[in-house]
Amino acid sequence: MTVALSARFRRGVTLPVLLLAAWEVSARTGLADPRFLPSLKDVALTAKREIFDNGLFAELGFSLMRNIAGFWIGTVLGIALATLLALSRPADRLISPTFNGMKQISLLAWIPLISVWFGFGEQAKIVFVALAAFIPIVLNTYEGMRSAPADLIEVGRALKFTTRQRILRIHLPSAMPSIATGVHLGLIYSWLATVGAEYFLAVGPGIGGLVIAGRERFDMALVMVGVFVLGLVGFSLNRLAYALESYLLRWRPRRT
């Protein structure tokens, strides 16, 4: 913890910078086919064009809204279901086997059903995104809740905690680290699904179009711009989640 923030930042950018350098070198020396690996300059120019001429940020805004809406729905429902499964044995025995089977089924396979129930529009996309966040959050929350310390549960029993209190006072806090991991995964996969939804569901505005367009036009510079933006946004979302996590877990003794 003594490592200064700036040092950590320096470490964090080391690999990306090296990667960029390696890229630029292989692009310039012709080590890599420029059709597959465009030069950084091309990418920068493409980025400029997309930002100033094609309203990249507006598109990004659409995607973000969709992502955040879906993510929240998935998170809330996921924590709710996981709580039910972790704390109610009947519900666990009843629902878990089916859930465990269903979760294996690819998100893509749900698309026909999603469009039946939610149409082709924004709603369906949000559901798709929510589903992507839902599964990792359920799994991680479930695990976290189940590993609540038995001795603290006993304290709760001695103090006659109601179900609500038991959940809020014992299971949720002790599941917090686990839920945080679930949230991270949920963020990652909901963001991927946000892009996926733009690919697999009917068209609408959004940043995913950038990558798709680049891919379809075989314009790797455009793909790279998309990849950068997607990576950057996802990364920022995750950083936010980390900040929240370390706030919620401030009770944990720090590593020395």
Next chain:
Amino acid sequence: MAAFFEAAGDAGIRMARRRRSRVVFGVAGLVLPAALLGFWWVASAKGWLAEQILPPPFIVYETARDMIASGELLFHAGVSLRRVMIGFAIGSLAGLCLGIAIGLSQKIEDYVKPLFLAFAQIPTLGWIPLLMLFVGIGETLKIIIIAKGALVPMTLNTCSGIRGVLPKYVEVGEALCFGRWQRLRLIVLPGAVPSIFTGVRYGLTHSWTSLVGVELLASSEGLGYLLVWGRQMFWLDTVIVAMIVIGLVGFAMDKGLDRTEMLIQRWKRQEI
């Protein structure tokens, strides 16, 4: 409500009920699938959903039977299973190692995690052209993509499991001058087991999920291909058969994981 949320902690009652409950709950797990089947039956009989979208159960049954008899289903399942197994094994192992490295060393975390997170966020779709350049569109491409599906959850869960190991145990290891490997084997990994298994679970799920994406991409066999192809051809019965097989295989793997976890966490079994 309170009775529904039966207290998890009453050792005695639990133990006494265990045998009976195993039978009861074994059956309970079938209730929901049975109810879904019933609902499906009624829904298709009453035409709540178009037959093209939700074919009646017996059609799906017949399709499944035909596909089993022709060996087609087994073939596709075998292809997919192989891909998932290889990809998952590579991805989860790599994730375990990466997660351990990041979890144990702040330095490695500082260096690797930002890039890792950024990579994790980028849709496979974006990578494919580059990947194709390096590995072509053959089996390797598919396995890499499946492996990535397992890598991300495995890494994050392992890492957080390791971080969650109580300092009081870590300190015991320090006092006993454990080396890295001992610390890992005796303290960190056992303490992180639940979290790691969640990673394995979700990693497996995600391997299956990626499989479909991959088989959609450039393949003419496998369960994912059946799914996509079935949808393309509007054979929703085939799609449903593929979905059920994927679900069943996944479920069986999950059960296997449960067993393994129980075996590893013997000490917990008697606790509650």
Next chain:
Amino acid sequence: MTSSTHIEIRSVTRDFQVNGSKLTALDDISLDVAEGEFVTIVGASGCGKSTLLRLGAGLDTAYDGSIAHAGKRVTGPSLDRGIVFQEPRLFPWLTVGRNVALGLENAGLGKAEKKRLVEEHLELVGLSAFADAYPHQLSGGMAQRAGIARGLVNRPNVLFLDEPFGALDAITKTRLQDELQDIWASERITMILVTHDVEEAAYLGDRVVVMSPRPGRIREIVPVDLPRPRDRTSAALSKIRNRVLESLGTTTKAGPQQSPGVPSKARKVAGLRSAIAAAG
């Protein structure tokens, strides 16, 4: 023993499974505790004291025999029966103050009232300055005191205390013993306290229950017929203390495999260090 039976334990047996074989933690225990009585329990390590308290508090119901509280069979925990656990069991994610407040979670009190009670009890156990600290920032004894505060704050009808002062220094312990006794005297709480400190057992108890180990049985009940306030240094108390110690001593002899066993073990292991040195 002026009032009626408050806690009635009848022929209670509790078995555990350890590695597939049966371990009888409590064997045919019977004990009646009167309302407002202060019973202390002593016994060798592992003789079933904590197990008995958990049964009394209703936390464990897988026993043979019967336990009743105020005539009603104990089927589970109740706010009327409080317990201070052997380990502090503080919630690591709550501050010390909020941990103590847990004891009032279901007391049906107003916010201000709760706050006042928590503050008073923190002061009682000398932790006022640590109300906002997290458990990992406490010393062992401080954590134990926080646990005591949580058990006391709700003022249950019956309070089970499992070695509450075990991790405290002599002075703090003495103070808290007296505070506990005062609370007991003024509020007529029925108290059942487990301790390893025989002096404490004699000083606080109306009766001292001496248990013998594996299977856990009640060996003897030593009445302490001394008026309160008692003098810690009085000869009468000392006599009782010795009675209890004696009883414990025979108890231990009765179950040899329980105690550290052969006294001269150390000599037997004496050569080990050279062995290690040679190997290292």
Next chain:
Amino acid sequence: MTSSTHIEIRSVTRDFQVNGSKLTALDDISLDVAEGEFVTIVGASGCGKSTLLRLGAGLDTAYDGSIAHAGKRVTGPSLDRGIVFQEPRLFPWLTVGRNVALGLENAGLGKAEKKRLVEEHLELVGLSAFADAYPHQLSGGMAQRAGIARGLVNRPNVLFLDEPFGALDAITKTRLQDELQDIWASERITMILVTHDVEEAAYLGDRVVVMSPRPGRIREIVPVDLPRPRDRTSAALSKIRNRVLESLGTTTKAGPQQSPGVPSKARKVAGLRSAIAAAG
């Protein structure tokens, strides 16, 4: 004090942050411990005893001042310095036997040798029957004994013990004290033992260090110039015990905010129960 200085603690200060404000757990502590000496430490709850042991064992290095072991600065843990923690800290995922075996993990012994040592130490602490039990199946005192076995099994050069017998009954405690003393005598291990039991401190120690709380300081060092084996009931020992108790008493008075404070707290809170009853 026949041999040279083994552990040398010089002007050690250790501060913690609690809620943004500084808490001085140890303030300018200096203490020399000779090779093969048995030093016991007593002091009020929260006075910094555990903190001091953790520093000595090399588990905590964020202090001012210096600590040396056999002339070399302590920069981290070492197998030559063992520690028995205040809480048992058994690994829940290992059986009792494997937990004890952890102490030999790096001893460089053969498998059979290790097995023998573990078995002997389990017998030493009376847990032979529980070698294959898991920690959650032990009683509080049994877990503590397992912790002691783990600390002893490796026979370190210096052993720090943090209230090792706190959760044990009088008889078991007496036995283990004697076993410990025998091991110390035959192997000349330097021992530094924290206890709340003043009798124990006097009985075992060559010197008794009395600490005063917040900031943790050494108030007084009471030498115990009695030949061994000592008689627990001797007047000389009793005198020393009283000296220590007295010193502790003044210590506690010196730091009022530390101790449970105003003695009549109970009376102040006496009305609470009726308040709760009225509200419930």
Next chain:
Amino acid sequence: EEPIVIHVGYAAIGVDNRPYSEGTSAATARAGEYLEKEFANDPNIKIEWTFFKGAGPAVNEGFANDQLDFAYQGDLPSLIGRATGLKTKYLLASGARKPLYLAAAKASGIKRIEDLKGRKIALQRGTNGHLAAIKVLAAHGLNERDVQVVNLDSAGTVAALTSKDIDAAFGDTQLINLAAKGAADIIYTTKGDDPRFGRNAGVIGRQAFIEAHPEITQRVVDAFVKAAKWSSDEPNRPALFELWHKSGTPVPILEEYFSNDTLAYRNSPLIDDLLVSQYKEQAVKGKEFGLIRRDVDLNGWFEPKYLNSAIERLGLKDFWQSYGADGKPHAS
């Protein structure tokens, strides 16, 4: 009068996911807002376009769920829908006789269709290009098993051709684009070859909607026919490509795509004998190749009533040449 939303689907999507397409009269109707103009004076009627990435299958799902009322769809997907019992009507041709291209990777050594034997060929299964490719192969003595078929979408095809992961690919405008960049060679196109090799597509309507709203259906078809008319007027060629460029496809590519074809030939809405026989053949072939599992009953599916009435009213009789099942112009 209650408000009506007419849901129109399009089994394709523009570059960049733009909700536009190109190369068909339906695309013209969309880009030129023919439907919107048709109902401009009916505030109660709204038009909602949906462009589907998933193309044909998604359109079928939309019809099955009553989420679509009209849609542009390729021949094979619409036949598949028909085979599973979707209640639809074929209202007019749009984007019929689309050519198919075959491109070979540079240095693959493939010069003729016959050279494909044993090579790795990409095509997108289940689309109308799939059947067309099979027919082309068959005409040159090959079947699907004589080549290694890789199922790739158009973007995957481009990448794989460029990286020479595959030897050749059947496809659409993306191949023209690729050849223009010099990354592949077009070695064959159905253009100018037997018209029976071409692909077809049309505007399909949901039967329930048509029965409930015959007048609206008529006006929808009117709008499409007007778009087809405008798209067929040679002087409009530059303007047409400019309009279609809304989909993101470069104009030069479109010029190449339509070279040597008259606009009227490609944009004819007629349900002529050639078209009907082509659909019939696709149905048979589809079943033969295992793409369609049941017999497709095409009787009563074609519903030229609205088309004919539109042509009549708009005075476009004989504007478009109709062809016989043999691919020869009708001598009408």
